Amino acid sequence: MSIAVRNLVKMYGDTSAIDDISFDVKTGEILGFLGPNGAGKTTTMKIITCYMPPTSGTVAVDGLDTAAQSLEVRRKIGYLPEMNPLYMDMNVLDYLEYSAQLHGLRGGVVQHRIKEMVHVCGLEDVRHKDIGEMSKGYRQRVGLAQSMIHDPEVLILDEPTSGLDPNQIAEIRELIRKLGAAKTVILSTHILSEVQATCNRVLIIHEGKIVANGTPSQLQQEFQGADTITVELRSGPGDPAGAVAPKLKSVEHVTGVSLLTQDGGTSTFEVHADKGNDIRESLFRLAVAEGWVVLEMHRRITTLEEVFHKLTTA
């Protein structure tokens, strides 16, 4: 079940919420949507789920056009909207039954699916409770349960973990991973570790445009700046820090060396090297040759947070 988004534009009056976005989601992929508030994540999701049409451009879900074959598309999609709206006056079982019926399920399969969703989402203890009386974490699970009640091939989840405490976040994340294994999933989030934990691909949107698209590790590599290695050495009394630095500098690819701390014969340096060159081995060999003791060596990796920050604050 693939999703193909082509040249999507959405204008609200004169301002564009999304501006010529194109991307594909392959079957079985979990795609993470990242971006600051107002970047166009929710708008894109609302268009994919047929809530509103784009100003121009097309979305095809499994080859079906969201404008021309809206009902067929909606049948294949499970959707958890932002803020997770629910009928507060219904209890869990009634609400899940209603959702199942609206998805066209009839007869025995309805009760079967409800039972399964109640079990999978851990709702056994609250199944007779009114949704309005439940905690936020439970409501979120009900929202997930209704989005998957018809066993959809595509899941669109708009900030599924917003407003939850860390334990609940871990639970919901686990749930998505478990249930999303056989589905095509798009989820939006503010939490970058969530993307690393659950998604196989990341799309970063900023001001209505896609600014990055790849696996989390690809993005980290792509936006990796100069390599920075922190190394702590004991160089002995005959070799003070002042003498060590030039030798470090002479290693291939090294562009700069700065002394961070010095304590007797032990000194810590920050060594900068050209992008994409791992010089840890060369540094180690140099230390051995010079008779220094390497106490600590650490290569700084660009985190997804830094990639995100770099791309969305321009």
Added chain:
Amino acid sequence: MAALSLSNVGPIYRREIRSYFNSAVAYVVIVVFLAIVGWYFSNNLFLINIASMRIVFELVPLVFLFFVPAVTMRLLAEEKKSGTLELLTTKPVRDVEIVLGKFLAAWTLLAATLAPTLIWLVTLMILGNPDLGPVVAGYIGLMLTGGVYIAIGIFASSLTENQIVAFLIGLVIVLAFFLADKVLLYVPGFLAPVVEYMGIDYHFSSIARGVIDSRDIVYFGSILGFALLMATASLERRKW
């Protein structure tokens, strides 16, 4: 577009019915309605010694003016405000099915409100010998009038996410239809027949006399259908 299937009207109808009858809404509406109309009916019966349903058919359209917009105001406005409309419209459900399900639920509540008044009819039949023709026609007329009010109320509810605003818009529109045939004095002569024809009370009283004329049925049917169509179009406005 596939053949028009209305299979989702049922679930939506059942949810609305449950929402009316599981909360206090239905019972408050029924009790207050019966208290108001019943007071006039029993005054007629015991004080003025008139054993007739006529007072009911005169009063109910007036009471509906305020009751129906109150019953319909939340139907779409609440779903818009809470965001559940987004949930509903991203399910494989047509907008017209949403409108029809809600319309039928409110119409059922209206029937449930009118049903207890049949006890008064039974009382009259014990006491005397009322002419049943106009009574049956009168009830049909009440359901049709109420149906038109409901359709208009749903349209009003589709315009806003504020229930009070929905109530007021609904009230103004049904009031306009109710008053149309009562302001003929102020209308230029050539327009008078048109304005009179638009008046809902004109058609209701014609039915309540015991004559079910196809012209009146066409009137009720077209206003009702047009209002539901407008409500559906207004829901689809998000797509414009």
